[in-house]
Amino acid sequence: xxxxxxxxxxxxxxxxxxxxxxxxxxxxxxxxxxxxxxxxxxxxxxxxxxxxxxxxxxxxxxxxxxxxxxxxxxxxxxxxxxxxxxxxxxxxxxxxxxxxxxxxxxxxxxx
Amino acid sequence: xxxxxxxxxxxxxxxxxxxxxxxxxxxxxxxxxxxxxxxxxxxxxxxxxxxxxxxxxxxxxxxxxxxxxxxxxxxxxxxxxxxxxxxxxxxxxxxxxxxxxxxxxxxxxxxxx
Numbered sequence: 296x297x298x299x300x301x302x303x304x305x306x307x308x309x310x311x312x313x314x315x316x317x318x319x320x321x322x323x324x325x326x327x328x329x330x331x332x333x334x335x336x337x338x339x340x341x342x343x344x345x346x347x348x349x350x351x352x353x354x355x356x357x358x359x360x361x362x363x364x365x366x367x368x369x370x371x372x373x374x375x376x377x378x379x380x381x382x383x384x385x386x387x388x389x390x391x392x393x394x395x396x397x398x399x400x401x402x403x404x405x406x
Numbered sequence: 407x408x409x410x411x412x413x414x415x416x417x418x419x420x421x422x423x424x425x426x427x428x429x430x431x432x433x434x435x436x437x438x439x440x441x442x443x444x445x446x447x448x449x450x451x452x453x454x455x456x457x458x459x460x461x462x463x464x465x466x467x468x469x470x471x472x473x474x475x476x477x478x479x480x481x482x483x484x485x486x487x488x489x490x491x492x493x494x495x496x497x498x499x500x501x502x503x504x505x506x507x508x509x510x511x512x513x514x515x516x517x518x519x
Binding site: 337340 | 509511513
């Protein structure tokens with residue numbers, strides 16, 4: 296079982312729609328969770344981090360965390376073509392300093 | 407302020423040559439990480455430095471890979487006797503302390519011919 300699993304996609308959504316990205320993790324003691332966006336040929340860029348159960352909103356982005364289900368998600372509202380990228384879920388280890396990254400979900404927003 | 411910088415941005419080398427990649431973290435960040443990303447693949451952890459502690463080298467794929475961090479700031483990743491399978495983008499990240507958000511540099515694209 297991979298430490299962090301994401302649907303690879305591609306996830307295709309029309310402009311203005313909501314894109315929903317899911318991530319599950321295996322380390323039950325993890326306390327920190329991150330979403331990164333990576334454009335093709337570029338390095339990962341932090342979008343959001345979340346530490347507590349529930350929702351965290353930042354502009355058009357909402358991160359949702361459910362530690363009991365070991366599940367974290369990212370919603371992108373009013374999707375724009377500029378949101379087309381690969382989104383990486385990263386989970387902090389419960390016993391050291393490493394982040395485990397998922398393989399990423401590729402999102403394509405259709406104009 | 408300035409972000410994480412890496413050099414060179416691209417490196418093409420011949421099989422068997424040694425290469426040195428450089429990372430300059432965000433000023434004041436004590437934690438520094440190296441990752442490797444092969445085409446279409448996820449991030450592979452290589453090595454971690456935190457302050458003056460001994461680095462965690464558990465992700466280095468072979469003894470041809472080594473890294474150092476001088477003065478708690480700049481880091482260099484050295485690959486000796488490069489192989490074609492070493493071709494990848496090498497990413498450096500830093501964070502204010504461990505267990506916190508990591509900020510990535512632009513990466514070095516290494517091509518071994």
